[in-house]
Amino acid sequence: MSVNVGILGATGAVGQRLIQLLDPHPDFAIEALTASGDSEGKSYREAAKWRIDAPIPDSVADVEVTATTPEEVSDDVDLIFSSLPSSVGEAVEPAFCEAGYIVSSNSSNARNDDDVPLTIPEVNPDHLDLIEVQRDERGWDGALVKNPNCSTITMVPPLAALDELAGVERIEVATLQAVSGAGYSGVSSMEIIDNAIPYIGKEEGKMETESRKLLGTFDGAEVHWHDADVSASCNRIPTIDGHLENVWADTSEDVSPEEVGEAMTEYPSLSLPSSPDQLIEVFEEPDRPQPRLDRNLGDGMTVSVGGIQETTHGIQFNTLAHNTLRGAAGASILNGELLLENGYL
């Protein structure tokens, strides 16, 4: 028995990845696709400028794209994946929740709201039950669940492993982010060929807050944010997919790079359909991970780590994840799978 799902913002870069991942999904069946103004009423094939290096799935090519409102989406749909601009998500997602839909959202709005679970299933699955608080407060039949920003997801699993091992107190992180993170037309070629841009609007703030919420503890009523001091510096570089990050973490206890590598390697994955066998792959080679070579590990759902070194104050390492798979579409789907496993669907 599969769950019928709808995709809000189905024609964008993350929307296309959602379709690529959901088409062969064992538990979810695509039932509705929405997009903004111009696309309404068109077939998906017409509406989407399909830009993934695999053909558009036959199952969705002729589906009609509708407007992004609860009224336009079939009642048969049980779960909504949302990848909208945050200003649109802010307006539309609550309407879906109010109409009874469970929304697993990649949009950046509301991620830090007190009663909105922000989850990476392998890291803080227990936060999902914040839904109960949310429903109490908002009176929704549906629910709103968020996954974090792609650059946050790339660093949090290895930091969670390190935090368990040695206590993380202070984090500096520099990112080298792929252009797909900005959507299909977010970065023009004239901006980025033979270039790098040391600024991505609002990205640093997202990394600094979301990481602390994710690493925080949920006591059944609220999430107590982790008190690590996080400072991020975000850069765009000329890569298509895969965010690479240099992380410095001051730790409470002294630990060796070997211990850290072991803790990361052994950090457990889940048995959800989209979880990779190995959540964190630790490379011995100092020049790995690299975006083009390693972003597809574990079907794009593994986080790769390398270059683990001791510093005066703790540990330095590099981490990489596929930003539109593990960092966006796959993240939302994992949350959907966790919702299903935990009985919310």
Add this chain to the structure above:
Amino acid sequence: MSVNVGILGATGAVGQRLIQLLDPHPDFAIEALTASGDSEGKSYREAAKWRIDAPIPDSVADVEVTATTPEEVSDDVDLIFSSLPSSVGEAVEPAFCEAGYIVSSNSSNARNDDDVPLTIPEVNPDHLDLIEVQRDERGWDGALVKNPNCSTITMVPPLAALDELAGVERIEVATLQAVSGAGYSGVSSMEIIDNAIPYIGKEEGKMETESRKLLGTFDGAEVHWHDADVSASCNRIPTIDGHLENVWADTSEDVSPEEVGEAMTEYPSLSLPSSPDQLIEVFEEPDRPQPRLDRNLGDGMTVSVGGIQETTHGIQFNTLAHNTLRGAAGASILNGELLLENGYL
């Protein structure tokens, strides 16, 4: 009256930049060009695979390339610029110094030797007089002066300004380095298109030691290294020229971004022929500096800074310099100019 100069390693990426800069130089005249085995006896035009986007200067095109030994270099030469692989520099440079030549070297060997001045003229010109100690100890008529690694040069001028203002105690730096830093064939296209490499052999160590020597104090007998704790993480990205760096500096005193920007803007340049009018250009726009747009500021000799922000522990900023101009060829020439001004030539 111009000073006759020779270039060791004249056919490489930095060697070509040296020629580009020295050809129109007011005080230096190219008299000798050396390169390794195959090039010996050829005209420079034949020996060098000229790769700069300006024509090869007529003045050197037909100069015969000789072997890299003091015997092969004319006695008319007073100053040697050296840009050799460190293993070659280690063997060859002392021979030139012993033979009476003053060597301004970009090669990485001997940079941290106690009696070798490592200088950025605008930052620590007084260290040059370590030459006296060197001559005493080594019995040379010549002298060996070094400029630091390109990635070090990119961050030290703004750090020097910040250190003067507020005291720098701890530094984390992530680099986004251009491929020219590895020489013409150092990074293959298959390694770097749609990719980034989070490792550059020995680069992190260079940044961590050289910066402390440069920011140190010279008491007439020895250089007392700055005691800041420096941790670098180095990345190669698909840019041709221009190293971009994200720097975090813990400071002894609280300072505002405005004060820091002002201190950097006002940090003095010199009146040497290759010094830029403005040593450090501070951008207000948060997305600057960018390699392709800003690397050529001040004829490639200005260091550009942007994104100055307060953190819990001090200041975060981004810095950029042209790695083969300010960071290599121009750095060696500036040292040559300082040698001339200070009467060593």
Add this chain to the structure above:
Amino acid sequence: MSVNVGILGATGAVGQRLIQLLDPHPDFAIEALTASGDSEGKSYREAAKWRIDAPIPDSVADVEVTATTPEEVSDDVDLIFSSLPSSVGEAVEPAFCEAGYIVSSNSSNARNDDDVPLTIPEVNPDHLDLIEVQRDERGWDGALVKNPNCSTITMVPPLAALDELAGVERIEVATLQAVSGAGYSGVSSMEIIDNAIPYIGKEEGKMETESRKLLGTFDGAEVHWHDADVSASCNRIPTIDGHLENVWADTSEDVSPEEVGEAMTEYPSLSLPSSPDQLIEVFEEPDRPQPRLDRNLGDGMTVSVGGIQETTHGIQFNTLAHNTLRGAAGASILNGELLLENGYL
């Protein structure tokens, strides 16, 4: 006595190049800048997202940008440079001509109109006098002069030399075009990193018609188009500036590559301020010209040719020009200089 000029579409990619070239121009003084809706009333610095790797000239930074209508442009202006989207150019340029302005336009509208001179000053300066026909027919005090499309300009000078030498009968041309040809946001980074696009809308038709008009003869009343059969195939590749083209030309007479190289080398330039000393630079090295190395030859106004070979039917060669300098902004300015020299201003 300098001529006051205005720039229509001053904030775009070509508009910025026009400003870069006109700022130090000996005969032209920038007096008016126009742009579309949002930019109106702003200073140029605010309105333009300046993207050239040299600072924005002080002389224009604080100039107020006006709407693109004759009423908004000062009467002091004698010459208008226009680089508008063709749909806008079509509507606006005739209004300026009617109001008495002489318009040197890079926009693609009207290039093939019978009474509109389409000129490359070094190739077909005599076509400029089509202005007399135009004024007769349209009753304008002003005049409209066009330069061809950037990809056309890249191949026509060497073809003109070859045509004079041996008669050109049939042309096949494949282009490798830089992203700047599409404007700042014309090609997204996701479209072009690690990619090439074998299609540029309407570009093939422009090359096929404009080249024949340029190589045609003007008898004082009309231009008789050259009857060569031209077939173009246009590709976008990940270069910033510089269009590279592979050209096959069937010739009436047999000629050797040496003769062709000589004819191209000796093809005369003009003494206009923006004409390069050498119009066509012929490379002996088979792997030249290359966009990054050779696009700036002659301050970006030289056309570079290489790889000249005999084929069964004629000659094959490669040609390169800087698409936003020689191919656009510089082309319009050259036409302006020709207008001045020929007494139209």
Add this chain to the structure above:
Amino acid sequence: MSVNVGILGATGAVGQRLIQLLDPHPDFAIEALTASGDSEGKSYREAAKWRIDAPIPDSVADVEVTATTPEEVSDDVDLIFSSLPSSVGEAVEPAFCEAGYIVSSNSSNARNDDDVPLTIPEVNPDHLDLIEVQRDERGWDGALVKNPNCSTITMVPPLAALDELAGVERIEVATLQAVSGAGYSGVSSMEIIDNAIPYIGKEEGKMETESRKLLGTFDGAEVHWHDADVSASCNRIPTIDGHLENVWADTSEDVSPEEVGEAMTEYPSLSLPSSPDQLIEVFEEPDRPQPRLDRNLGDGMTVSVGGIQETTHGIQFNTLAHNTLRGAAGASILNGELLLENGYL
């Protein structure tokens, strides 16, 4: 019963692709790996700098790499895949053939020898029987079979379809070739970032001769080359994989783009394990095929065509194939499969 195979030149770019394709192959089992000097005696994992974006197969990681001589390769091996520099192939391949091995080679040596079959299985499988002539003449128990150059393979299948339909008389082809075609260190990043190179040594000659041999007819004794006049112009561009080509073909008969598209679409594939379901995929969208989006069609074995247009003299179209899969490793394996099917193994 699988056939044991050896790979000569196993550590190079094509060697790695051979391993990637052969690891899961239904009929071939990797038994021997050879490489040059330094690699000898090392495990494959140590010897190869694995650069494919999928992990190194476990089955070969610990295989010992041997020297490239028949003596070092096990007698259990029945089929040799060779991807050596041509100078090495020239010396070594005959020795293997003499020693009784059947060699399916991607190396460029001997491709145009009268008694060496040069085959694309879907295009000219009958040429394989030239082996009989070869064995008669050379007295070999083994045999030498070649696949063409990657840029030739990209254009020949669609040309074969067009030739059958309308007779091809004259061909001009411009290529936009990926850097992987030159091997891992063949093109340096400084040569190709923001650049294109209009020359690939010997490539044009290969396309001009090999295409005529492939499209020729075999009468049981010799191959009569096709008499089309072929002129190629080859360019390197900054793409990782996938050669894109613009082809002009003069045809004997007038045909419409629709007829050509249909003939290409219906051109039959084979049922060999590595043959794609669809040999030639014809795109309607004028901007396809594109290297990054379409190179992996049919697991990298499909040839993609688009932009079919009528010209005055025939047909113009664009074609794309994955140069290290369809154009090299996959091509050699297909030939191996044809050898197996035809009873040579």
